[in-house]
Amino acid sequence: MSTTDHAVAVAAAEAGAAAVRARYGSPLTRFMKIGDDFATTADIEAEKAILDVLRVARPQDAVVGEETGRTGTGENGRTWLVDPLCGTLNYAARTMLVAVNVALHTGTGSAVAASADPFSGEVFWTDGSAAYVRCAGTDERLVPSAESKLVDVNLDPPFPSRDVFLAARMLADEDFIDQFHPRVVSTSLAVAWVAAGRRAAYLTDRHDLSRSVHFAAGIALCQAAGCVVTGLDGEPLHTGGNGLVVAGDERTHAALLTLVRKQSS
Structure with missing residues (x-):
């Protein structure tokens, strides 16, 4: 295995994706969390x-997994963020819209990341300088585009910003309908699709996403691909603002921010 961080991220995401595929359609034990999660x-x-790959390749790094929590000290300032199955509800309902996310967080943010689609066989990845999709062993550079006008909106509860922004209200907004075509896939795979030009934009009002196991990989992909990435207030994510607006170009991003601000006014 290559010793580069991005190769480790890809290998880890592929290992997780293989496990997800192997279990698909079989009886699943559910482990309840909070509420309906x-x-x-x-x-x-x-x-x-995923952890087996990371522990062999990067034994000195810390890991934060959605299911197992934090392991390792991370004294070197490196922490891997792992979401082994984004879209668990979809998966349990035998819907093939899921992602496996792996991102490396350092003091400067998450630059190296991989997001695998277990069922298409694609792995979206970045080394921090550019973003690619790997399929059947071939890498293709990701190029964002807003041409489709397809905008994915996260409708999963909770809704922490509902007093100033609620995604469901946007779906009924005539100005939104005039400009875009809404989609709801309930997986962070849609964030990678923005980097790939398959979606014009993605919105969610979740809090503090820069170190989220769910969103860190997709954010890193979009930033490396050249997407416009901010919080709902238009400010950089590292400032602690709520939510995420990622768009294929400046015009789309500006239009969506206008629609977000329209709710708060």
Whole structure:
């Protein structure tokens, strides 16, 4: 295995994706969390597969996994963020819209990352300088585009910003309908699709996403690909603002920020 961090991220994401595919369609034990949230046997097995790769390749690094929490000291300032199965509810309902996310967080943010689609066989990845999609062993540079006008909106609760912004309200906004075509896939795979030019934009009102196991990989991909990435207030993510607006170009980003601000006014 190559010793580069991005190769480690890709290998880890591919290992998790293989575990997710292997479990698909089989009976799944559910492990309840808070409220209606749950993990499944596939989540646990995929995270183990990812951690096995990271522990061999980067034994000195810390890891934060969605299911197992934090392991390792991370005294070197390097922490891997792992979401073994983003879209667990989809997966449990035998819907093939899921992602396996692995990102390396350092003092300057998450630059190296991989987001795998277990069922298409694609792995979206970045080394921090550019972003690519790997399929059947071939890498293709990701080029964002807003041409489709497809905008994915996260409708999963909770809604921490509902007093100033609620995604469901945007879907009914005539100005939004006039400019864009809404989509809801309930997985962070949609963030990678913005980097790939398959979506014009993505919005969520989740808090503090820069170190989120769910979103760190997608954010790193979009930043490396040249997307416009901010919080809902238009400020950089590292300033602690709420939510995420990632768009294929400045014009789309500006239009979406206008629609967000329209709610708060």
